[in-house]
Amino acid sequence: MKDEFKEIEKRFRELGIEGDDVFTLISSKYVQFLNLDLSERLNSLIEKANNINLNGSKSKIEELLEGIVKNDKNGKHLPALYQFFHSKRFRDNTGKFFTPRNVAKSMVEMLPLKKNAIIFDPTCGAGTFLFETAKKWDDLGCTLLANDIDNYLVTLTEIILKIQKNKKHKLKFFNENIYASDISIKDYNNKVDYILANPPFSLKIENFNPNSKLLKNGYKNSDALFIDLAKELLKEGGKLVCLLPHSIISNKEFLDLRKIVEEDWHINAIMVLPEGVFQATANTTTRADIIILKKKGKGVAVSKTVFGNISSVGQALNSRDALFSKDDLSEMLKKQEVRKALEIN
Ligand SMILES: C[S@@+](CC[C@H](N)C(=O)[O-])C[C@H]1O[C@@H](n2cnc3c(N)ncnc32)[C@H](O)[C@@H]1O
Structure with missing residues (x-):
């Protein structure tokens, strides 16, 4: 999986998007593409994603995001994606050791x-x-x-x-x-x-x-x-x-x-x-x-x-x-x- 994530990271980096922003875009895509029941929390995620500067590459980014979600329609990869893109925050002092x-x-x-x-x-x-x-x-x-x-x-x-x-x-x-x-x-x-x-x-x-x-x-x-x-x-x-x-x-x-x-x-x-x-x-x-x-x-x-x-x-x-x-x-x-x-x- 790590190699696939590295490839995703590389492609986003080429489009000028990195780290936390990548994960915000990915997670909000799951909400929108899979038509999930919205709540205040999910609406603010979408709003946060909408505020990310896409550097004029909206359609390429959309295509990339859709590919990720289509490959994982039950969200099984989301925890690992979070860990991959939030590694720095993940290692802070709050005991965030996810269970295998x-x-x-x-x-x-x-x-x-x-x-x-x-x-x-x-x-x-x-x-x-x-x-x-x-x-x-x-x-x-x-x-x-x-x-x-x-x-x-x-x-x-x-x-x-x-x-x-x-x-x-x-x-x-x-x-x-x-x-x-x-x-x-x-x-x-x-x-x-x-x-x-x-x-x-x-x-x-x-x-x-x-x-x-x-x-x-x-x-x-x-x-x-x-x-x-x-x-x-x-x-x-x-x-x-x-x-x-x-x-x-x-x-x-x-x-x-x-x-x-x-x-x-x-x-x-x-x-x-x-x-x-x-x-x-x-x-x-x-x-x-x-x-x-x-x-x-x-x-x-x-x-x-x-x-x-x-x-x-x-x-x-x-x-x-x-x-x-x-x-x-x-x-x-x-x-x-x-x-x-x-x-x-
Ligand atoms: C060891 S991780 C386990 C996460 C998840 N249950 C799993 O097994 O993958 C512990 C979680 O506790 C949360 N946490 C830490 N302090 C907490 C607190 N005072 N109240 C509620 N959650 C807390 C962290 O944000 C982290 O997500």
Whole structure:
């Protein structure tokens, strides 16, 4: 894909357009060419695109843009295009490590299908989790909620989900800081069936959520706050399927955190991922694990815990990785005993 993107970059550069502007033009073309339902957010994207100086090459640029969209009518390339054209902004200090598609797909596979489920990604990035969720729910009704602190990423997620034009899926978009206390996503407290997420890891937090039990117990990091936010949002029996730093599972300093988590949650799965999972999408060796927690409550059945030590996820983990086509994670999810423990059908 990278070679194709480099070719697109070269052709835009020849027409005098670079970086952010290229992506603004591309994303607004998806909205217009695919006739998406407009909203205030999508209208302002179109307006931003209309204000770009096309240096007298309007028809050539239009032709180039149409070619890109015609080749990708389901918007699958949009997250990678964003990363390619926003690489500088992408690497700033906001924890924007997108989840590789294979991993996101397997995490969605871990959700039990349920009619009219409310599914939330509170740090949605370019919408990969919800895109895969929409595919899995297909003609079953559901509500998909997307939030990110970066409004441009919310716009991108809106495009990616609206492209599917699935009338059975209700879509809602938010642009809020999940660590703040007075935010409207809290209207969904105790209503959400599933949270899927790859929140930013171990960020310094300025606004604290006063209801965070883990924070009150001395854990002043974004990972702890995120787990407590998920507890507020989920229904009893609801599941959090997320990536968290490996240190949360392995380090002694988080021993008490793990004990407090077990007071409120059933631990449904811990899958340790190999180093290099984010190498391709974010050029980092940060270690992460997939954690599934089920919120405790009256009548909520205790679930078994699946432990997995995953050594491959269907992509190269470094430049010398020759086993990249193996995908232990998706293989593991084919096993009957794993499916039973995760309550997937
Ligand atoms: C690790 S990325 C994951 C994105 C996407 N879910 C994925 O898996 O590809 C984390 C996302 O969290 C967003 N983010 C960072 N701080 C946030 C905050 N305080 N509130 C909401 N979103 C935030 C970033 O903009 C980024 O898109």
